Amino acid sequence: xxxxxxxxxxxxxxxxxxxxxxxxxxxxxxxxxxxxxxxxxxxxxxxxxxxxxxxxxxxxxxxxxxxxxxxxxxxxxxxxxxxxxxxxxxxxxxxxxxxxxxxxxxxxxxxxxxxxxxxxxxxxxxxxxxxxxxxxxxxxxxxxxxxxxxxxxxxxxxxxxxxxxxxxxxxxxxxxxxxxxxxxxxxxxxxxxxxxxxxxxxxxxxxxxxxxx
Numbered sequence: 124x125x126x127x128x129x130x131x132x133x134x135x136x137x138x139x140x141x142x143x144x145x146x147x148x149x150x151x152x153x154x155x156x157x158x159x160x161x162x163x164x165x166x167x168x169x170x171x172x173x174x175x176x177x178x179x180x181x182x183x184x185x186x187x188x189x190x191x192x193x194x195x196x197x198x199x200x201x202x203x204x205x206x207x208x209x210x211x212x213x214x215x216x217x218x219x220x221x222x223x224x225x226x227x228x229x230x231x232x233x234x235x236x237x238x239x240x241x242x243x244x245x246x247x248x249x250x251x252x253x254x255x256x257x258x259x260x261x262x263x264x265x266x267x268x269x270x271x272x273x274x275x276x277x278x279x280x281x282x283x284x285x286x287x288x289x290x291x292x293x294x295x296x297x298x299x300x301x302x303x304x305x306x307x308x309x310x311x312x313x314x315x316x317x318x319x320x321x322x323x324x325x326x327x328x329x330x331x332x333x334x335x336x
Contacts, residue, residue: 172250176257180243183260187229187236194229197222213289217282224278228271235263251330258323265316272309279305 201219204210210218239260243253279301287294 169247169250172254173245173247176243176250176254179257179261180240183236183257183264187232190225190229190232194222194225197225213282213285217278220278221275224271224274228267231267232264235260235267251326255323255326255330258319258326261319262316262323265312265319268312269309269316272305276302276305 197218201215201222204215204218239256242256280298283297283301284294286292287297
């Protein structure tokens with residue numbers, strides 16, 4: 124073997140040894156890369172989000188329609204009671220007060236709902252924005268509902284007190300039933316309120332992750 128070939132063979136041996144040393148590192152990196160790519164990445168299901176927003180919007184419209192119907196019913200019942208004069212002053216006052224409070228409630232609800240519905244669209248690109256608007260509308264509605272418990276609670280307790288006093292009935296039992304029912308309603312509304320706020324936070328966090336990504 125010539126002296127010129129020996130350095131060349133030595134270089135090949137050195138290169139081969141270096142490749143053998145790097146091979147385990149390459150394999151390790153490939154495994155890590157494959158493992159990272161196989162990990163589940165949380166993604167927002169746009170189709171499900173669009174359906175959920177539509178379903179909530181339909182539910183809100185149904186609730187809005189029912190509130191209008193109840194308000195009109197109270198108003199008609201009040202006018203009928205005053206016209207007939209047979210229901211008595213406590214009932215007329217209670218129904219009239221309820222109709223008045225219901226009108227204010229529906230007015231505030233109308234402002235909240237219409238302001239949101241005008242901004243909604245069916246575009247999948249606006250799915251998260253629409254869901255956020257829907258949650259914001261629900262949160263505002265829950266706040267109005269919770270605040271409305273104060274005047275309605277005062278009105279219903281006044282009615283129980285007045286009727287019990289006039290008809291000599293057990294006042295305590297009436298207070299327990301009425302306030303217990305109102306408490307259950309408030310707890311339910313508060314549960315929905317907390318749930319919507321949690322969903323709103325999740326949607327806002329999703330947008331933050333998308334922007335940062």
